[in-house]
Amino acid sequence: MTLLQVVVGGLLLGAVYALFASGLTLIWGMMNFINFAHGEFVMLGMYAALLVVTWLGGGPALFALAAALVLFALGAAIYFGLIRHVLRGPMLAQILSTFGLALVLRYTAFWIFSANFVSLPQTALSGTLSIGGLLLPVPQLAAGVAALALTAGLHLLLTRTAVGSQLLAVAEDREAAMLVGIRPDRMQALAWGLAAGSAGLAGALMATAYPWSPSVGATFGLTAFITVTLGGFGSVPGALYAGLMVGAIQALSAYWLGPIYKDVVVYALFVALLWLRPQGLMGRA
Amino acid sequence: MYDKSRGMSGPSPEGRETMNELLRPVALLFACLAVIQPARAADDVKIGAIYPLTGNSAGAGQSAKDAVELGAEIVNSPHPGLEKLPLGAGAGLPGLGGGKIVLDNADHQGNPQVGQQQTLRLITEDHVVAMLGCYHSSVALVATAAAERQGIPFVIADSVALNITGRGFKWVFRTGPIAPDFAKAYAEFLTDLRKGGKKIDSIAVVNENTDYGTSVAASILAAAKTAGIAVAAQIPYDANGADVSAQVLQLKGLKPDAVIFVSYTADTILYFKTMKNLDYLPPLIIGDDAGFSDPSFIPNAGPLAQGAVNRSAFDIGAPGSNSYAINQLFNAKHHRDLDDTSARWMQGFFVLADAINRAGSTAPDKIQAALRATDLGPDRLMIGYRGVKFDETGQNTLSATYLIQLQGDHYVSVWPEDRATAKLQWPMTGWRQ
Numbered sequence: 001m002t003l004l005q006v007v008v009g010g011l012l013l014g015a016v017y018a019l020f021a022s023g024l025t026l027i028w029g030m031m032n033f034i035n036f037a038h039g040e041f042v043m044l045g046m047y048a049a050l051l052v053v054t055w056l057g058g059g060p061a062l063f064a065l066a067a068a069l070v071l072f073a074l075g076a077a078i079y080f081g082l083i084r085h086v087l088r089g090p091m092l093a094q095i096l097s098t099f100g101l102a103l104v105l106r107y108t109a110f111w112i113f114s115a116n117f118v119s120l121p122q123t124a125l126s127g128t129l130s131i132g133g134l135l136l137p138v139p140q141l142a143a144g145v146a147a148l149a150l151t152a153g154l155h156l157l158l159t160r161t162a163v164g165s166q167l168l169a170v171a172e173d174r175e176a177a178m179l180v181g182i183r184p185d186r187m188q189a190l191a192w193g194l195a196a197g198s199a200g201l202a203g204a205l206m207a208t209a210y211p212w213s214p215s216v217g218a219t220f221g222l223t224a225f226i227t228v229t230l231g232g233f234g235s236v237p238g239a240l241y242a243g244l245m246v247g248a249i250q251a252l253s254a255y256w257l258g259p260i261y262k263d264v265v266v267y268a269l270f271v272a273l274l275w276l277r278p279q280g281l282m283g284r285a
Numbered sequence: 286m287y288d289k290s291r292g293m294s295g296p297s298p299e300g301r302e303t304m305n306e307l308l309r310p311v312a313l314l315f316a317c318l319a320v321i322q323p324a325r326a327a328d329d330v331k332i333g334a335i336y337p338l339t340g341n342s343a344g345a346g347q348s349a350k351d352a353v354e355l356g357a358e359i360v361n362s363p364h365p366g367l368e369k370l371p372l373g374a375g376a377g378l379p380g381l382g383g384g385k386i387v388l389d390n391a392d393h394q395g396n397p398q399v400g401q402q403q404t405l406r407l408i409t410e411d412h413v414v415a416m417l418g419c420y421h422s423s424v425a426l427v428a429t430a431a432a433e434r435q436g437i438p439f440v441i442a443d444s445v446a447l448n449i450t451g452r453g454f455k456w457v458f459r460t461g462p463i464a465p466d467f468a469k470a471y472a473e474f475l476t477d478l479r480k481g482g483k484k485i486d487s488i489a490v491v492n493e494n495t496d497y498g499t500s501v502a503a504s505i506l507a508a509a510k511t512a513g514i515a516v517a518a519q520i521p522y523d524a525n526g527a528d529v530s531a532q533v534l535q536l537k538g539l540k541p542d543a544v545i546f547v548s549y550t551a552d553t554i555l556y557f558k559t560m561k562n563l564d565y566l567p568p569l570i571i572g573d574d575a576g577f578s579d580p581s582f583i584p585n586a587g588p589l590a591q592g593a594v595n596r597s598a599f600d601i602g603a604p605g606s607n608s609y610a611i612n613q614l615f616n617a618k619h620h621r622d623l624d625d626t627s628a629r630w631m632q633g634f635f636v637l638a639d640a641i642n643r644a645g646s647t648a649p650d651k652i653q654a655a656l657r658a659t660d661l662g663p664d665r666l667m668i669g670y671r672g673v674k675f676d677e678t679g680q681n682t683l684s685a686t687y688l689i690q691l692q693g694d695h696y697v698s699v700w701p702e703d704r705a706t707a708k709l710q711w712p713m714t715g716w717r718q
Contacts, residue, residue, distance in 0.1 A: 116584075117554060118581070119585045130564075210555065211554040250528065251531055
């Protein structure tokens with residue numbers, strides 16, 4: 001029973017990782033642009049949720065939606081204000097621009113919100129479901145379900161709609177896409193908006209389960225990069241499988257070997273898998 | 286900013302706070318300019334201080350900085366009513382012709398490498414005459430080594446790892462208690478409980494795995510062995526991890542009678558949330574300061590952690606005491622009480638200021654000699670040590686710690702009996718009201 005609890009807990013955490021990584025896979029995997037500020041988007045989503053809950057008294061649906069919308073707007077604004085310009089520069093400038101953006105967002109949050117840890121009030125979305133002795137914390141459960149829904153939604157958007165095809169076309173070849181009448185700026189801004197919006201949603205849902213401070217982005221950031229790489233660049237379902245896998249492996253190795261060994265196990269398996277399959281679990285070679 | 290004491294409800298005070306927060310960088314810039322300005326009174330004394338102002342322990346670091354800054358204000362300007370404290374009532378350092386103390390603050394981010402660089406920068410570029418630090422033991426270990434090579438006195442206010450002193454360093458002085466002191470306090474407390482008929486057959490120690498947690502855990506294991514208390518498990522973990530359920534499930538399986546957490550802030554809050562989610566509560570939880578004393582702890586985990594025991598050398602005390610008067614000044618400014626960590630920082634600062642005053646000079650060797658000669662009685666402190674007197678390793682031999690318990694939204698003193706202001710709540714109720 002305890003083992004089952006460990007695995008379920010790991011999978012629920014894995015779903016959170018997947019949720020966290022979903023926006024990253026959109027930008028990094030498809031636009032070929034490394035966004036180091038992704039963790040900060042999630043952090044801003046958490047604070048957006050907190051403000052909605054404490055100021056407006058919003059319930060889970062409202063605060064998650066509000067965080068997603070606020071971050072969508074921010075993502076699009078960042079594309080037009082910063083990314084569009086650095087895209088013309090060398091690769092290094094592109095990488096460092098989002099690194100700088102991450103620091104600006106993080107330290108602005110330090111000034112505005114202070115360094116103290118905060119968490120959502122217990123009333124927001126809390127409690128534990130007990131199913132035959134198996135304990136399922138409601139916040140993590142909600143994050144897990146949302147991760148599945150979001151992943152499915154993004155996947156369908158990219159593979160089944162005209163907008164998705166246009167997004168992929170721009171990612172594939174910007175010039176060629178322009179020749180067939182697609183406006184790349186609009187599509188790229190949409191991609192940044194979607195990525196930031198899903199990060200905001202992830203942040204709002206994670207805020208129900210975790211205490212955070214402005215530096216939370218760094219804690220989850222590395223795991224998100226690992227998840228995207230492991231899942232395969234550009235594969236939204238891949239990020240979900242990878243997230244679940246990382247969560248379950250971490251939980252099992254923490255339980256069997258001790259918490260300090262869990263990252264050793266995960267990263268060792270990560271390196272081994274990339275050695276065997278450099279394109280990741282679901283990526284194309 | 287969203288802690289209870291500052292209010293979470295209306296937008297208007299919030300807005301004002303935000304303005305203040307936004308003005309902070311501007312103020313900081315002016316402070317920096319003031320520090321590098323060459324034209325200043327010749328007898329001002331610059332002290333370097335390194336705290337974790339960003340990173341996972343930033344809350345505690347900011348709180349420590351608030352306390353040290355208030356300490357400097359108390360030394361620099363007249364505070365009638367604080368006559369018992371050295372330098373409390375008058376203005377400036379009389380030993381240096383009324384010179385004022387200027388703080389040169391830096392952020393070590395909880396990172397030993399950064400701590401070492403900042404220490405070197407403060408000493409070689411800013412020419413501070415003494416250093417104060419560090420919160421993280423891992424940072425203190427390397428920062429003191431840097432100061433030792435430069436021949437600058439370093440007062441450790443709160444870092445507890447045993448080997449910070451006792452490495453043969455000549456320039457390191459530690460005012461606060463060390464790991465064996467409170468490991469012994471925990472063992473005595475558990476033995477007292479046992480004598481009182483409570484079942485304490487086994488304990489578990491859960492520690493974060495840097496110098497702080499490792500060193501305190503080792504001391505606790507040694508003290509438990511001496512006291513004849515069985516240790517069911519020692520579980521080291523990484524405080525920056527995002528999940529602690531493996532540790533909680535392991536504890537749930539072992540069922541120890543008491544669990545001692547040596548943990549920082551985010552992980553401590555996460556432990557209580559996870560314990561509630563997984564429905565596990567031992568009869569007794571002892572927190573080793575750090576995360577349990579962070580200003581974020583009670584607002585975030587207070588309703589889940591009723592009855593948690595913590596160590597502290599600071600107690601607000603009765604009106605008329607130094608601690609009470611200083612806490613009032615602190616509360617008026619920051620809208621919260623001093624906690625153990627911030628109080629130990631302030632006491633460390635006062636000891637350093639007193640030594641510089643007695644040295645009558647800013648020469649490092651004079652300050653070092655004055656620190657060695659320090660002999661303060663308990664009534665001249667703002668914290669519950671039995672005094673301040675350093676041994677040859679630089680450790681304060683009169684340091685002490687007491688145990689406090691979270692009851693409602695604040696800690697009350699519960700052990701030892703002669704200092705207790707409330708009865709121990711047993712077993713702890715956690716979130717089960």
